[in-house]
Amino acid sequence: MEIKQSYGERIFNYFNILFMLFAMMLTLYPMLYILFASLSKPNDFMMHEGLLYGPIGFSLASFRAVFKNPNIISGYGNTIIIVVGGVALNIFMTILGAYFLSRKNVMLNKVITLMIIFTMYFHGGLIPSYLLVKALHLDNTLLALIVPGAINTFNMIIMRTAFAAVPDSMEESAKLDGANQFVILFRIMVPLALPTLMVLVLYYGVAHWNSWFNAMIYLRKRTLFPLQLILREIIIQNDTNSMTTGSSADDKEMISETIKYAVIVVATLPILCLYPFLQKYFVKGVMVGAVKG
Amino acid sequence: MELSTVKQNVPVKDLTFGQRLAADLKRNKELYLMVIPVIAFYIIFHYGPIYGAVIAFKTYAPAKGVLGSPWVGFKHFQDFFQSYYFWRLIRNTLTISVTSLVFGFPAPIILALMINELRSKYFSRTVQTITYMPHFVSMVVICGMIVQFTKDTGVVTTFLSFFGMAKETMLNDPNKFVPIYVTSGIWQEVGWGSIIYLAALTGIDQELYEAARIDGAGRWKQTLYITIPCLVPTIIILFILRMGSMLNVGFEKIILLYNPATYEKADVISSFVYRKGIQEFSWSFSAAVGLFNSVINFALVMTSNWISRKTSETSLF
Numbered sequence: 001m002e003i004k005q006s007y008g009e010r011i012f013n014y015f016n017i018l019f020m021l022f023a024m025m026l027t028l029y030p031m032l033y034i035l036f037a038s039l040s041k042p043n044d045f046m047m048h049e050g051l052l053y054g055p056i057g058f059s060l061a062s063f064r065a066v067f068k069n070p071n072i073i074s075g076y077g078n079t080i081i082i083v084v085g086g087v088a089l090n091i092f093m094t095i096l097g098a099y100f101l102s103r104k105n106v107m108l109n110k111v112i113t114l115m116i117i118f119t120m121y122f123h124g125g126l127i128p129s130y131l132l133v134k135a136l137h138l139d140n141t142l143l144a145l146i147v148p149g150a151i152n153t154f155n156m157i158i159m160r161t162a163f164a165a166v167p168d169s170m171e172e173s174a175k176l177d178g179a180n181q182f183v184i185l186f187r188i189m190v191p192l193a194l195p196t197l198m199v200l201v202l203y204y205g206v207a208h209w210n211s212w213f214n215a216m217i218y219l220r221k222r223t224l225f226p227l228q229l230i231l232r233e234i235i236i237q238n239d240t241n242s243m244t245t246g247s248s249a250d251d252k253e254m255i256s257e258t259i260k261y262a263v264i265v266v267a268t269l270p271i272l273c274l275y276p277f278l279q280k281y282f283v284k285g286v287m288v289g290a291v292k293g
Numbered sequence: 294m295e296l297s298t299v300k301q302n303v304p305v306k307d308l309t310f311g312q313r314l315a316a317d318l319k320r321n322k323e324l325y326l327m328v329i330p331v332i333a334f335y336i337i338f339h340y341g342p343i344y345g346a347v348i349a350f351k352t353y354a355p356a357k358g359v360l361g362s363p364w365v366g367f368k369h370f371q372d373f374f375q376s377y378y379f380w381r382l383i384r385n386t387l388t389i390s391v392t393s394l395v396f397g398f399p400a401p402i403i404l405a406l407m408i409n410e411l412r413s414k415y416f417s418r419t420v421q422t423i424t425y426m427p428h429f430v431s432m433v434v435i436c437g438m439i440v441q442f443t444k445d446t447g448v449v450t451t452f453l454s455f456f457g458m459a460k461e462t463m464l465n466d467p468n469k470f471v472p473i474y475v476t477s478g479i480w481q482e483v484g485w486g487s488i489i490y491l492a493a494l495t496g497i498d499q500e501l502y503e504a505a506r507i508d509g510a511g512r513w514k515q516t517l518y519i520t521i522p523c524l525v526p527t528i529i530i531l532f533i534l535r536m537g538s539m540l541n542v543g544f545e546k547i548i549l550l551y552n553p554a555t556y557e558k559a560d561v562i563s564s565f566v567y568r569k570g571i572q573e574f575s576w577s578f579s580a581a582v583g584l585f586n587s588v589i590n591f592a593l594v595m596t597s598n599w600i601s602r603k604t605s606e607t608s609l610f
Contacts, residue, residue: 006511008511008513009511009512012410012512012513013410013412016407016410016411017411017416019407020407020408020411020416020420023404023420023424024419024420024423024424026480027423027424027426027427027480027484028423030438030442030480031426033442033448034438034441049446049451050448050451050452051448051452052448093330093331093334096327096328096330096331097328097331099324099327100324100325100327100328100331103321103324106317106321106324106325107313107314107317107321108314108317108325112328112332115335116335119335119339119340121590121591121594121595122343122587122588122590122591123339123342123343123587124339124341124342124343124344124345124346124583124584124587125342125346125566125580125583125584125586125587126563126566126567126570126571126579126583127345127348127566127570127571127576127579127580127583128341128342128343128344128345128346128348128580128583129338129342129345130570130571131345131348131353131576132337132338132341132342132345147338148338150334150338151331151334151335180323181321181323181324181327182323182327185327206429209431210429210430210431210432210433212431212432212433212545213544213545213548217571228431228433228434229433231431231433231434231437232433232437232549234437235433235434235436235437235440235441236433236436236437236440236549260437260441261441264434264437264438267431267433267434268430268431268434271429271430272426272429272430275426275429276422279422279425282425282429283425283488
């Protein structure tokens with residue numbers, strides 16, 4: 001039996017679709033504006049006011065200036081090192097901790113779990129942490145960006161749930177075959193929990209890619225600055241001088257505007273390109289985390 | 294047999310704690326070995342700073358180290374409570390927190406409800422994919438966008454000037470700081486925040502809707518009597534947990550957007566700690582403020598966790 005929609009319901013459906021289109025446009029427009037601005041001719045863009053419906057003129061000058069800047073190149077390089085090194089350490093430590101926490105007949109399990117969860121709710125603060133990193137002589141090295149954040153407790157809990165979901169029989173039969181815990185962990189548990197592991201790789205990876213604050217307080221050598229920190233100089237502190245050496249004062253002012261947009265595009269494009277393919281893994285992570293938490 | 298290496302004829306519960314522990318360490322020695330780096334990490338980088346917070350009660354001088362610096366008790370805390378900054382910081386932190394809550398908390402719920410009503414799965418997934426995107430853009434880029442859009446020649450400034458607003462850099466006006474902060478926060482997080490609610494919505498038993506339809510209830514009645522009541526437990530839990538971080542406005546975005554012209558409304562506890570400590574080297578004073586913040590946050594979170602556990606026990610049938 002077909003239940004017909006009332007007139008009111010049909011109007012609501014149209015309204016809903018319009019609302020969604022509006023929401024999507026609001027989400028996308030700022031990013032499109034940035035894309036258009038970055039591809040515009042610098043002079044024409046300066047003179048334009050208001051909304052953009054497409055690039056004004058077409059020019060890759062801004063992107064050329066961006067890639068000629070050695071800071072951007074080194075920033076990219078540093079960020080890649082931080083992401084690769086950081087995620088490797090993250091995953092290694094997280095797996096060790098999560099596996100231990102998931103084993104139920106270990107006496108100190110509860111105590112250690114409590115000790116770790118407590119740190120999620122209380123910490124000493126920014127200043128003591130800062131002084132600690134300096135005392136350990138990690139400051140002014142890339143290690144300051146990787147080691148203090150080696151484990152994200154929330155992520156480790158997600159991994160623990162994944163390990164705990166593996167049936168006990170697997171561990172039992174492996175033990176009968178003479179395997180020790182290291183073998184069990186790396187040869188059996190990890191492959192079985194691989195989907196969750198990949199989610200954590202993504203979470204840790206995005207966090208490293210986007211991070212800037214620790215770099216700002218611990219690094220003084222410019223050659224070590226990650227991409228986001230270079231970005232901050234350019235787009236927030238308005239410091240495009242390093243990029244426009246050699247141009248006349250007027251040219252400098254005009255291209256420095258579109259350079260900022262080009263730099264934003266260059267920094268965000270990798271994530272946005274990967275994002276559609278990986279989106280469902282991110283969402284899965286939230287669900288697992290929410291259900292457990 | 295597991296405890297075969299320990300005394301054979303004694304039942305497990307009669308062994309002393311030390312003996313049981315020793316047996317456990319022996320039986321699970323690989324596991325304990327495995328977890329040593331993890332424990333070391335937490336001790337050094339999480340419990341270390343907690344110990345280090347003791348400098349809030351001393352006047353820390355880098356040359357003398359933590360142990361050598363003189364003890365001053367609660368002096369820094371008193372200085373802070375009596376200072377001009379104290380009320381300003383609390384006021385700003387709460388204003389930003391509460392405003393974000395009032396406008397930012399319902400937004401993902403409404404979005405989730407509307408997405409849930411979409412009939413085309415394909416369209417619904419497209420909407421979700423697009424609205425989740427801003428969550429992954431870095432804070433630096435988001436703030437860079439804000440700076441560009443709200444300067445005197447920026448898009449947003451120009452747009453708002455048609456409604457009579459003056460064409461000047463919006464981020465220099467303290468009164469505009471909170472709206473900019475909250476609005477951009479919603480833009481960035483509304484999509485991602487709706488995931489939890491959408492997950493809860495898919496968990497609602499479809500038979501309830503069937504029964505309602507047979508009874509003649511239209512979409513609106515279904516939403517009112519089925520969807521929303523089923524969502525209420527999730528909403529309550531998330532709301533209570535959110536209350537727990539009332540005084541916990543993160544500093545990254547504040548630091549990227551504020552400037553001395555807007556300190557009056559933009560400076561919050563965490564940004565103050567950063568400025569006083571790392572930029573102005575008042576180590577002990579800012580450590581005291583930070584410790585104060587941590588303790589309050591801890592108390593709030595514990596209270597709200599406790600409340601949440603109590604209420605979810607009564608609201609889950």
